[in-house]
Amino acid sequence: MIALLIRDLRLAMRAGGGFGLGLAFFLIVVTLVPFGVGPQSDLLARIASGILWLGALLSCLLSLDRILALDWEDGSLDLLATAPLPMEAIVTIKALAHWLTTGLPLVLAAPVFGLLLSLPAPGYMPLVVSLLLGTPALSVIGTFGAALTVGLKRGGLLLSLLVLPLYVPILIFGAEMARRGVDGLDYTTPLLMLAGITCGTIALLPFASAAVLKVNLR
Amino acid sequence: MGLNVSNLTIARGGVRVLEGVSFTLDPGHAIVLRGPNGIGKTTLLRTVAGLQPPVSGRVETDPDSIVYAGHSDGIKATLSVAENLQFWAQVFGETDIETAIAAFQLERLVTRPAGGLSAGQKRRLGLARLLVTGRPVWILDEPTVSLDAEAVAMFAEAVRAHLRRGGSALIATHIELGLPEAYVLEVGPYRAVAAEVDDFDEAFL
Numbered sequence: 094m095i096a097l098l099i100r101d102l103r104l105a106m107r108a109g110g111g112f113g114l115g116l117a118f119f120l121i122v123v124t125l126v127p128f129g130v131g132p133q134s135d136l137l138a139r140i141a142s143g144i145l146w147l148g149a150l151l152s153c154l155l156s157l158d159r160i161l162a163l164d165w166e167d168g169s170l171d172l173l174a175t176a177p178l179p180m181e182a183i184v185t186i187k188a189l190a191h192w193l194t195t196g197l198p199l200v201l202a203a204p205v206f207g208l209l210l211s212l213p214a215p216g217y218m219p220l221v222v223s224l225l226l227g228t229p230a231l232s233v234i235g236t237f238g239a240a241l242t243v244g245l246k247r248g249g250l251l252l253s254l255l256v257l258p259l260y261v262p263i264l265i266f267g268a269e270m271a272r273r274g275v276d277g278l279d280y281t282t283p284l285l286m287l288a289g290i291t292c293g294t295i296a297l298l299p300f301a302s303a304a305v306l307k308v309n310l311r
Numbered sequence: 312m313g314l315n316v317s318n319l320t321i322a323r324g325g326v327r328v329l330e331g332v333s334f335t336l337d338p339g340h341a342i343v344l345r346g347p348n349g350i351g352k353t354t355l356l357r358t359v360a361g362l363q364p365p366v367s368g369r370v371e372t373d374p375d376s377i378v379y380a381g382h383s384d385g386i387k388a389t390l391s392v393a394e395n396l397q398f399w400a401q402v403f404g405e406t407d408i409e410t411a412i413a414a415f416q417l418e419r420l421v422t423r424p425a426g427g428l429s430a431g432q433k434r435r436l437g438l439a440r441l442l443v444t445g446r447p448v449w450i451l452d453e454p455t456v457s458l459d460a461e462a463v464a465m466f467a468e469a470v471r472a473h474l475r476r477g478g479s480a481l482i483a484t485h486i487e488l489g490l491p492e493a494y495v496l497e498v499g500p501y502r503a504v505a506a507e508v509d510d511f512d513e514a515f516l
Contacts, residue, residue: 095401096397096398096401096402097398097402100387100390100394100398103390103394104387104389104390107389107390164385166383167383167384167385167386167387167388168381168382168383168384168385169385169387171357171362171379171381171383171385172379172380172381172385172399172440173385173402174362175360175361175362175377175378175379176399176402176403177375177402177403177404178402310362310363311357311362311363311364
């Protein structure tokens, strides 16, 4: 399992691995928003938390079809399926590798990007915590979507359509938590909801992903 | 550890392709599957490897004894030859990759990115993967595609060495491998009478 994780991380870092893809997209969204809405910093401050969450979510979406499609194309997935690793472990590791290469950099970059949107000072901590809690669920749900569409050529559109509705609750609670942080309100409730959603998806979805992947490999 | 297939019926895309296939593969032996394109050799191999369920019949084997090699080699272009082999060795809980490198004469290529190899060299790397897994039952789907005569002989020697160690191999191929001791199984006679799978849902799975 560790070998698979190391291989996936190494592949992401090498040329064409797509490591910086999500981060670059996030940066583009964040830098373009002030041009789009105008330079009023009070307006930016109000929408900053929502924009940051939306940007992180879309950046995550961008790299989902790489999670399994590349391994499917070169035959590695067939070979992994006959390897001594259980399929549940394979999809969990794949989701973890995706989070480490996409979600975690977004979390770490969010405070810097918050500056670009003049995010108010009390908002930084809740924003980072909400992203830290929410992005693992994005990766796990995304892996499920990737497993569903793995046999399809250019399944990216279908994947987005399948995954986006499942992302909505995470976006709602994540952005709500960050927004309440900005306003100086108590954000315990959205924090607990977000943590609950993430724990639930991590506990259950690998089994679903493994099941659909087995069907897709036939 | 052997492989016992009894009265197996298999389907591809909801259509039965082969019916009533039975054979036994004992340690130290090899079976070569032959038959025209589209007869169901790949489907048979995938079923035996456990990648898809049979329509009926049984495959009796220890799933932990099998290693499958399909049309694609599962090679990552940006990893070097050694890194590719190391990865598969670790997945199968092994450490030795030198034997495999030597068996397929990949010594001069170990540090090269696999993406820069020729088709034949990639295939040799894919076959070397079989050796690093340390598994006794090899299930190979057209292993000699894009290999030259010399590499085919290299492959035949690797299979022979594997059989001597008590391993076994099930190989689908169209060419003469130079393995006179292998039993040849013509799958043509098992061709299924064209009939849709009864279960409507199954056609979509």
